[in-house]
């Protein structure tokens with residue numbers, strides 16, 4: 001579901017209540033009075049009644065799990081991600097359905113800040129919940145589930161009676177020039193994207209879902225990721241990637257449902273009905289050669305992206321959100337934004353838009369070279385992989401200057417299921 005407009009409404013006791021309503025109910029006329037109004041109870045804390053622009057970051061918040069769309073796509077980006085791909089080992093369709101039902105129940109509980117299963121009161125059994133988030137709040141945890149092409153057909157086998165339901169769009173990506181994909185970061189029958197403002201909460205979610213899956217699915221690969229925290233950037237400025245550039249400036253507006261329907265959510269008639277209100281996820285584990293970048297001049301860095309490092313503006317413009325002028329030339333008659341600049345090549349004719357929701361990763365060092373294994377866990381959501389992601393990546397792989405500094409090591413595609421109503425389960429449209 002898309003996030004309610006927090007400018008107008010705020011969540012108190014899990015209901016959407018306008019700020020004016022809260023002040024009226026409290027019988028007080030202004031925020032200044034409310035600060036001292038401890039009598040109205042802890043639940044009506046200051047953070048709950050101030051509009052987003054004025055309130056301190058509230059990591060106590062719960063992002064609703066149930067809704068038309070899965071959370072973790074159009075909802076506000078959290079500080080951390082724990083992404084995992086699974087291979088299904090279940091014997092048949094019923095076991096797979098059972099897995100999705102159990103995952104739904106556990107995910108709904110965890111996103112509300114509750115523990116999984118029954119309370120741990122039998123000392124002779126392992127507790128249902130692994131326990132590391134006891135006392136922690138949900139920290140805006142979202143858990144997003146996807147199904148990969150190999151769930152539908154693997155080695156020409158229709159393991160779960162799903163072959164006929166495979167969307168044409170959901171197939172392995174073509175090999176792009178310069179790809180250096182490694183089996184250990186590639187593919188998967190299922191994926192779980194857990195995002196939270198606390199990494200321990202995100203990890204706990206995947207760990208417990210993996211535990212529930214025992215006998216039905218096994219982990220294939222997993223990757224933790226981070227970006228600047230909202231505590232460190234209270235104004236929530238666009239995060240910077242590990243090359244120091246603002247990353248995520250140009251994206252469809254997640255609050256604009258017409259734009260989201262045009263670029264992100266699968267629509268009736270696009271393919272199989274079971275995926276309507278879902279979307280396609282592309283994930284690429286892209287290593288960034290940060291030591292090489294650090295020896296590159298600022299001018300060269302800016303020409304590589306086609307944006308200024310400091311302001312994030314397109315070259316030739318002033319502010320981060322000013323539109324580009326790809327025809328503008330400097331006093332030497334050179335394009336401000338070089339022909340091979342990342343943004344020019346990615347932009348193309350501007351018709352293919354994708355929703356980027358990426359995170360940085362840093363995984364120690366490459367033992368062979370002694371350099372950092374660090375980069376971008378690139379994640380994009382789109383209504384069509386063939387019409388949106390593939391043409392962009394085709395162009396980038398052929399002429400993006402950034403290719404001097406990065407290499408794609410991992411890749412997978414998934415169909416993110418539509419959202420679910422209370423009482424239902426994730427995946428029910430696929431299995432019905």
Ligand SMILES: C=CC1=C(C)c2cc3[nH]c(cc4nc(cc5[nH]c(cc1n2)c(C)c5CCC(=O)O)C(CCC(=O)O)=C4C)c(C)c3C=C
Nearest residue numbers: 241245246247248249250286343346347376378392393406
């Ligand atoms: C196939 C899609 C893309 C991949 C893969 C990709 C990798 C990648 N990108 C950056 C850093 C930046 N990307 C920026 C803009 C941008 N990137 C893509 C697509 C892919 N990037 C698009 C569609 C755009 C927007 C283009 C436009 O219309 O201007 C930027 C600029 C700021 C921004 O808009 O976010 C940066 C910085 C890295 C480091 C990377 C791989 C490691």
Ligand SMILES: [Fe+2]
Nearest residue numbers: 247342343346
């Ligand atoms: Fe990019």
